Amino acid sequence: MEKLMIRGGRPLFGEVTVSGAKNSAVALIPAALLAPSTTVLENLPHIRDVEIYEEILKEMGAEVESRDGELHIDAADLTNLPIADGKVQQLRASYYLMGAMLGRFGEATVGLPGGCNLGPRPIDQHMKGFEALGAEVSHKDGAIYLSAPELVGARIYLDVVSVGATINIMLAAARARGQTVIENAAKEPEIIDVATLLTAMGARIKGAGTDVIRILGNQQLSGCRHSIIPDRIEAGTHMVAAAATGGEVTIHHLIPKHMEPVTAKLREMGVSIDEWDESLHIRGGSSYQSIDIKTLPYPGFPTDLQQPFTALLTRAEGTSLITDNLYSSRFKHVDEMCRMGADIRVEGRTAVVEGGRSLRGAEVQASDLRAGAALVVAGLMATEVTEITGLEHIDRGYEKLEEKLKALGAEIWRLSEPD
Ligand SMILES: CC(=O)N[C@H]1[C@@H](OP(=O)(O)OP(=O)(O)OC[C@H]2O[C@@H](n3ccc(=O)[nH]c3=O)[C@H](O)[C@@H]2O)O[C@H](CO)[C@@H](O)[C@@H]1O
Numbered sequence: 001m002e003k004l005m006i007r008g009g010r011p012l013f014g015e016v017t018v019s020g021a022k023n024s025a026v027a028l029i030p031a032a033l034l035a036p037s038t039t040v041l042e043n044l045p046h047i048r049d050v051e052i053y054e055e056i057l058k059e060m061g062a063e064v065e066s067r068d069g070e071l072h073i074d075a076a077d078l079t080n081l082p083i084a085d086g087k088v089q090q091l092r093a094s095y096y097l098m099g100a101m102l103g104r105f106g107e108a109t110v111g112l113p114g115g116c117n118l119g120p121r122p123i124d125q126h127m128k129g130f131e132a133l134g135a136e137v138s139h140k141d142g143a144i145y146l147s148a149p150e151l152v153g154a155r156i157y158l159d160v161v162s163v164g165a166t167i168n169i170m171l172a173a174a175r176a177r178g179q180t181v182i183e184n185a186a187k188e189p190e191i192i193d194v195a196t197l198l199t200a201m202g203a204r205i206k207g208a209g210t211d212v213i214r215i216l217g218n219q220q221l222s223g224c225r226h227s228i229i230p231d232r233i234e235a236g237t238h239m240v241a242a243a244a245t246g247g248e249v250t251i252h253h254l255i256p257k258h259m260e261p262v263t264a265k266l267r268e269m270g271v272s273i274d275e276w277d278e279s280l281h282i283r284g285g286s287s288y289q290s291i292d293i294k295t296l297p298y299p300g301f302p303t304d305l306q307q308p309f310t311a312l313l314t315r316a317e318g319t320s321l322i323t324d325n326l327y328s329s330r331f332k333h334v335d336e337m338c339r340m341g342a343d344i345r346v347e348g349r350t351a352v353v354e355g356g357r358s359l360r361g362a363e364v365q366a367s368d369l370r371a372g373a374a375l376v377v378a379g380l381m382a383t384e385v386t387e388i389t390g391l392e393h394i395d396r397g398y399e400k401l402e403e404k405l406k407a408l409g410a411e412i413w414r415l416s417e418p419d
């Protein structure tokens with residue numbers, strides 16, 4: 001078993017560079033399967049979700065080679081194997097194999113996805129989209145079977161704003177005959193990234209980044225070269241860690257516009273932030289105001305940073321409220337943080353954080369990716385040593401987290417112990 005050990009209490013100082021976005025990478029890799037040729041993805045993050053995808057693609061007959069931070073995917077000899085179990089359950093974004101394989105072959109068998117356990121995570125809107133494009137959807141032995149004699153563009157209104165459904169429908173629609181219109185689409189930057197790739201492959205896409213996206217399909221897509229956008233959630237995690245330790249950190253390779261909901265909330269607390277074209281400078285203080293946060297689809301405050309913010313808010317003066325409007329049970333970090341001396345209670349979808357508490361090191365477990373990030377932030381703030389287990393969750397989504405924090409002055413190391 002591996003453990004992350006943190007001796008807290010040291011302010012972070014220095015510079016850190018953000019990696020490519022996890023939630024883009026895991027959509028762009030399956031998108032590359034839509035063309036029977038080679039796509040090169042630059043700025044790929046070295047994270048477990050990407051590694052699992054590479055393994056899945058190799059099993060399906062694609063040639064995959066990782067060199068100099070680039071992933072070369074040659075999908076010419078891709079075979080339409082059922083992808084029913086095993087690796088697909090290790091990550092959430094394996095659901096994009098449905099849209100990609102349906103688009104490429106008109107048929108797909110894909111197991112139900114895994115990913116962070118945040119309460120119910122239905123995929124009914126993905127299925128609604130595939131059906132509108134002409135696919136028949138059936139469930140068999142825990143897998144979903146999709147089949148369409150021909151994919152034909154359609155008008156699809158999403159009942160729920162969903163990142164996954166928007167991208168999955170875009171993938172299948174990129175190879176459909178005619179135009180698809182997605183209404184009430186998600187507006188996340190990762191959706192624009194996918195649209196940029198699909199456009200370079202030969203689809204015509206308008207409106208990505210707004211709530212109406214138009215996709216004119218092309219059955220002759222071809223490979224291309226694409227550079228992945230910076231990870232706004234990793235950037236936000238460093239911003240929170242810098243503020244939480246009262247440090248001073250310059251964060252490079254980010255898009256400040258993507259950080260606006262996070263920047264606004266940190267400024268409201270009293271954190272000083274300077275912005276440049278591709279960098280932010282965070283200057284933490286010794287005391288912060290309490291704030292209220294409500295997570296919403298982009299451009300609202302991201303649910304993926306709700307948990308790390310909870311750790312920071314234990315330092316604020318007064319009571320803060322954090323409501324997660326996307327996931328009803330994204331609070332598994334709370335009990336662990338209470339073991340470290342935090343005073344937080346969960347009331348329905350809201351965490352009530354009593355500020356002004358000093359945290360102390362404890363043995364805690366990361367139950368999901370951002371719970372892990374929250375515990376790392378808590379560990380950096382705490383006195384004494386914090387031991388974090390459940391690192392497989394953190395490794396799904398953060399590239400070299402402890403190396404990056406160590407370079408900022410954190411006392412953090414990984415221990416391997418026999419199980
Ligand atoms: C791999 C990836 O990109 N993961 C991100 C993606 O997850 P994911 O794509 O799973 O999240 P969605 O945007 O689809 O989910 C948003 C909300 O819609 C609901 N919903 C979603 C689909 C559906 O068919 N029916 C339905 O009811 C979900 O339960 C949730 O409450 O967006 C989330 C919201 O920003 C982020 O937390 C995840 O990091």
Ligand SMILES: C=C(OP(=O)(O)O)C(=O)O
Nearest residue numbers: 092093115116304369370
């Ligand atoms: C919830 C997340 O990931 P996933 O959707 O891959 O489980 C996340 O990145 O915070």
